[in-house]
Amino acid sequence: MEYFFYCRDRPGSMPLRWELNEAHWAFMDRYADEMIARGPTLGADGETATGSMHIVDLPDAAAAHGFAFDEPNYRAGVYEDVLIRRWKNTLGRTMWQYGTGKPGFRRFLIIAHGVPGATAARDALEAAHHGHLDRDHHERLIAYGPLLSQDGTDWMGTALLAELPNRDAAEAMMANEPYARGGLYRDVEIHDWRFGGRPAAE
Template identity: 50%
Template sequence: MEFFCYHRDRPGSTPLRTEMVEEHWAYMDRFGATMIARGPTFTSDETLTGSVHILDLPDAAAARAFAFEEPGYQAGAYRDVLLRRWRNTLGRTMWDFGDGRPDNDRYLVLGFCEPTADDIGLPDGDELIACGPLLSDDGAVVIGAAVLLEATSAGVAGSSTLSPDQFAAIEVHQWDFGGRPA
């Protein structure tokens, strides 16, 4: 089962996150084989705002354990956690994406919609890194979408990815590939 996990930073937690980076990476290393995508979100001045992890785990209990046993969560770095079932519509990982285009930035676009059992319109294109619906716990109901992509700006990422006609709320966050530096 695939899960989307977004730990949203508590305001002012960047020093704590920086102090705990090795603990965070060591924890994530344990899940390396299950990762579809990962990386930090941040503001234009590079202040951390969150941490995205998309993983393939055995079940919801394993996903909850992953999210709430994370060292930064345990230390109080995060204000909340968005944890949802997810479906990998591209069928690949972020490492399969390649280098992308140097003139583009990377973004996380989240859209939230009225719950529906129907498929929702998701984008396609070469700029997509990871894409899929956010699902109910049983996977039967779509409640939104999470898209990682490259775009020339946050405005382009938001306006070209998810339709405001279909999604009641759309969030755009600067994002980048994460993990231990090579």
Template identity: 50%
Template sequence: MEFFCYHRDRPGSTPLRNRMVEQHWSYMDRFAATMIARGPTFTSDGTLTGSVHILDLPDPAAARAFAFDEPGYQAGAYRDVLLRRWHNSLGRTMWDFGDGRPGLDRYLVLGFTLEPLADAVEPPQGEALIASGPLLSDDAALVLGMAVLLEAPDADRAREVLAPDRYVGVEVHLWQFGGRPD
């Protein structure tokens, strides 16, 4: 089962996150084989705003344990956690994407449906997509939104990946590939 997990930073928690980076990476090392994508979100001035992890886990209980046992969560670095079933519409990991194109930034775009949908939503397509898939209810029967990682020249162009008539509360966050530095 695939899950989308977004730990949103508590305002002012960057110093705490910086002190805990090794604990965070050590924890994530345990899940490396299950990762589809990962990495931090941040503002245009480089301030951390969150941490994205998309991974394949055995069941919802394992996903909840992953999200809430994370050292930064335990230490109070995050204000909240968005944890949803997810479907890997592209069928690849971020490492399959490659180095990307020059002059483009990477973004996380989240959109939420007006009401839960029983029918599948056509996922965005295109060469700029790194990972894309619907946010699903716990039983995967309802579509609640969409999570997309992509490259774009700016936040406004990134936002265009989701149809404005289909999604509300669209969020656009600068994002970068995560993991231990080489």
């Protein structure tokens, strides 16, 4: 089962995050074979971390709970809140299989939160959703897929990793996305993001 995690940093926790880098990496090393994507979201300066995103293939909800709440940053109080959702790997690859980045482009994590009870409406627009992303943005998508309830039955939004010229391009991509035009998102977060992991692996 694929799970999406976004841990939002507590304001002022950057020094503690730095202290825990090695402990965090060591913890994540245990999941190297299951990792689909990972990395920090960044503030306006492009350096200060604002959160951590991980997408991991795990056996069940108990394993997902352990991944989120046994992690050293969480245990030490780096994070203000943690979002856990089931996820589906639409492109069927990891971020490391994406290929070489395009010079001058930036990477973004986009979390689009669905309105409650929109699963049926989403199903009706699913083909158009994939058509929009695959036709117009396929080469710039690192990973994307639906956010799902813990039992995998209810649609709860969309998470995308994309490499685009700038934030305006990310906003335009989402504004023209069929779920957004259909009113199925209650809000959309766009975060600057970079590939994570030990520096030698980046």
